[in-house]
Amino acid sequence: MTETSNEILYCIGCGAKIQSENPNELGYTPESAVKKGLETEELYCQRCFRLRHYNEIADVSLTDDDFLRLLNQIGESDSLIVNVVDIFDFNGSVIPGLHRFVGKNDVLLVGNKSDLLPKSLKRSRIKDWLRQEANKQGLRPIDVALTSASKGYEIDNLLELIDKYRKGRDVYVVGVTNVGKSTLINRIIKQQTGISELITTSRFPGTTLDKIEIPFDDGKNLIDTPGIIHKQQMAHYLTGKSLKFASPQKEIKPKVYQLNEGQTIFLGSLARFDYISGGRTSVIAYFDNNLPLHRTKLQNADKFYEKHAGELLQPPTREELKKMPKLTRFEFKVSEKSDLVFSGLGWISLSPNTIVAGWAPEGVGVLIRKAMI
Known part of the structure; x- marks a missing residue:
């Protein structure tokens, strides 16, 4: 583990702990890159660096057990859960059994990529459809929002809903891989701080590897979590050109x-x-x-x-x-x-x-x- 003044360092792109010992493990970064990253305040692991600059992806050793452990942790917390789904792939972006993990926490359901649907379609109808489909999965969302993270649509409305329902609590943002969750977080960060593209995003599934915490003014956090891998998605079987x-x-x-x-x-x-x-x-x-x-x-x-x-x-x-x-x-x-x-x-x-x-x-x-x- 790489530490500076006994402080554990984290990749600002994917949230993995920075280490310089094992190139095949999460968070690997050469010592020279760590020093440079600390100087520029842009510390990325090697995987995120190559993904951001060369659009290359590396396999990582994150397991289903890691995700289950994280979901259990969320269920034991007192928080608002923002569940991001891909409106173009709702069935492939539902987290199986999420209702069993949320505990007593409220769930705000966010249908991302709404810009892909025909503009003639009434958004109120889509919200009703999303709520009905979520109910079939055992989820009872406190509210439903539609956004487009890539285009920046309805981000202000989403922030208002988060502020309305979190009631001074932490907010966990959860979703399967490829729903645009990290893009959405980046939009929120940019709207709040003016900083662009802080978190690593790509078309490749699974680019956020550990929790990333973004502080609210009241000391609580907006927490981006790794994308849970839904193995039924087509994206997991495709390579770059076809993806x-x-x-x-x-x-x-x-x-x-x-x-x-x-x-x-x-x-x-x-x-x-x-x-x-x-x-x-x-x-x-x-x-x-x-x-x-x-x-x-x-x-x-x-x-x-x-x-x-x-x-x-x-x-x-x-x-x-x-x-x-x-x-x-x-x-x-x-x-x-x-x-x-x-x-x-x-x-x-x-x-x-x-x-x-x-x-x-x-x-x-x-x-x-x-x-x-």
Whole structure:
């Protein structure tokens, strides 16, 4: 452990304890970089430095047990919990069993990345939908807020809600990886202090590694926690070039398809949608605007995929595809207007009284939910 005047040092980017002994462990920073960081008051671990300057990511040895320990710690505290979810990937960004860990603490639910949804959509309706979906997960949020951390939308409103509900307590900000939690914290810090990009952020899952405390004026803290890894997210199976298709940056432009029975839509070669039966119908696809969608006949779909995956059907490339799990099929009978969700990639809005199938890499969540839009 590196200490100066018996003081333990922490990376201001990810919160890990700074150490100069083991390059493969959390918080590694060469001694020379520690001295320079202390002089400039910008002390980053080597991992955060390379991520910030070269967009490189290194594997770290943080386990599920570490996250569970942290959640238990939060449950035992007297605090306000701000649970950040990705509104574009709600089901993939819910913390499994969070309601069991919060104890008696209030939960403020924050739907981030609201700028990705069509502007025509009423925000009050989205809030109601988020509350209903949270209730299904056992969560009873005290309030619901919508934000866009990347664009800076509604940050003032969120700060007002935090101030209203924290009642002199610490505030823990929790969320799974890739929901934009650290970007949101950076926005709050900038709004409060004028300091930009203090905490390490990227498209890569899991860039905050330990608690980061930002003090309030009353001596309490806003505490950023590591992103809990939700293994059903598509982002965990993608590499740099393909990752952008699971992290949309602009407002989604829905694509409408008129389908007959026995038609398939490929989402690059990342996933696949089969329309099996239900008569002629229309479906609406909500994915990154640059993700190529390719329609073909269901009876030829398997051979078409074998021939074109990684080439005509991209992303990913054929080389990237070799490292990905094979596509797994899930079939659903749809009785009401619903969304077929590919966790972390997007969804297809469906009409009732249809039978469909969704395919995604083994381990990625595919599910039916009540239609968001």
